[in-house]
Amino acid sequence: MDVRRAGERYRGGDPATGIESLHAFSFGPHYDPGNLRFGSVIACNEERLAPGAGFTEHPHSHTEIVTWVVEGELTHRDSQGHESVVRPGDVQRLSAGGGVRHVERNDGAEPLVFIQMWLAPAEPGGDPAYEVVHGIADSTPYAVPEAGAMLHVRRLTAGERTAVPDAAFAYVHVVRGEVHLDHVVLGPGDSARIADAKALELEAGTEAPAEVLMWEMTDTG
Structure with a gap:
């Protein structure tokens, strides 16, 4: 990571x-x-x-x-x-x-x-x-098949957890709030590039909601 x-x-x-x-x-x-x-x-x-x-x-x-x-x-x-x-x-x-x-x-x-x-x-x-x-629902994936990619938008309440997609490549970008990823704290504008992502979770901080964009990608790069 x-x-x-x-x-x-x-x-x-x-x-x-x-x-x-x-x-x-x-x-x-x-x-x-x-x-x-x-x-x-x-x-x-x-x-x-x-x-x-x-x-x-x-x-x-x-x-x-x-x-x-x-x-x-x-x-x-x-x-x-x-x-x-x-x-x-x-x-x-x-x-x-x-x-x-x-x-x-x-x-x-x-x-x-x-x-x-x-x-x-x-x-x-x-x-x-x-x-x-317009108004994409939380957790609804958005597919970009031409690039072998899927976008996951997560709006997490304080303390809420969500899975990072298991993928050859996973790109996590924090839009707002604070999240914990594998014991690493990420804040607004921070990102994580994860190769061969498996069984990882994000957890929003306990003080405020968080918004995260996650790309799930096949082995195209």
Whole structure:
């Protein structure tokens, strides 16, 4: 198990324009050949956008992009004609396929915080696709079969336990609160990369609820 702390993330974005980014993997100018991917996950970015800030139209290809909004509202528009507002509790997925362009903005009045995770598909190319699952229920898995991956969203009450999926690769990211994993304490922004995960449990701290994103991945990386 490889634990990565929030403070170890690469800082990016453009604070002067209201964008602050924290990258868990090698990203853009922060090239780290020893931190390119884990399983099929190639990026896990925490993005903070001030009201009115956003990413102008930019391209993606050969990537599965899954977004989880923590606070605020994310406005999405893409070159396939999709336009939506993504809120806390929604899972957004953009399959870039052979190529797509999109815009991401905070058009709301409050600060926006979201976690965006990029996964490498087993086969490149294909047609772009887009969907939003509104208000996904706790413990309901969200499948990304193109990347051999399954996302598990857990909102734990204080002291509640949940199983870490048994998998060739399991990636655990703490969104809020505190959790205990195999005698290791993880806080907001911390993550754990677990190879050959078996019979592991997460337990929320006793003081407050916790929210955790867990990727269950087959041996694709």
